[in-house]
Amino acid sequence: MPKVFTIQKNVISHKKLIYRNLLANLVHHEQIVTTSAKAKAAQPFIEKVLSESIHQCKTLPAKIKGDAMYYHIKGFNYFEPKEKWECGHKILRELVARYPNRSAGFTRVIKLEPRLGEDKAPMSVIELVDSKYELKFWYIAKTVARLELQGVPLDDLTELNVKKLTEFRPNGEKAFREAVTVCKRKFFNEDKKTKEVPEEVQENLTNLPNMKMHTGDLKGKLLVSKRYLTKPRPEKEKTKGPRFPLSPFLKQKAKEAKEAKQA
Secondary structure, eight states, X not given: OOOHHHHHHHHHHHHHHHHHHHHHHXXXXXXXXXXXXXXXXXXXXXXXXXXXXXXXXXXXXXXXXXXXXXXXXXXXXXXXXXXXXXXXXXXXXXXXXXXXXXXXXXXEEEEOOOOSSSSOOOEEEEEETTSTTOHHHHHHHHHHHHHHHHTOOOOHHHHHHHHHHHHSSTTHHHHHHHHHHHHHHHHSOOOTXXXXXXXXXXXXXXXXXXXXXXXXXXXXXTTSOSSSOOOOOOOOOOOSSOSSOOOHHHHHHHHHHHHHHHO
């Protein structure tokens, strides 16, 4: 009869092995498609390894160079021996330069349609943020391109998504505008010179979104909580001097120091 503790130990080791494989594939390809359960369970493990590795790479002494760097970064020990050098090289050369101001939040999980087949398991894509193949970046760029061709201003949620996507990306606004231009030409066949679209596309663009969220009553209210009535926090008044009164001990100490100088 098998022992209970042996079964639990084997299950835990198997789960850790799955997380390591997902981590290596994510570093290699920068996005992977897996089941939602695996993506949700592996994301904290991947975030922990990437944050430790990138932080240790940034704080590494200047004396350590070459292959010695791979032995001093403890985060690389989470990788399998076969993947340690390739993944470590990519983290050192690419990811550290990509995330200079980011200490966490390196991954994003996006839900997809259920898998075709008998199980119809819910699927998700887990990806590295601020990469060239970022799914959400191109999806929002296509949305903005369509709204601009329709002459419709952005709604609150789209503006918030654009801000999040361009905040920490190097040259984020410029890269996003280039992506919007590419989406206009690829998805809507916009002419480079005349900036016009074919008649078939114009008919499709006549289907406008809910204008209440863009120019109507809901503009500026989509990000406000409907359940809890919130109010904007008042600005702090600038006060001169210390915010709290000095303690009697500090006053006595300052008085003694003043008397000592005079003497």
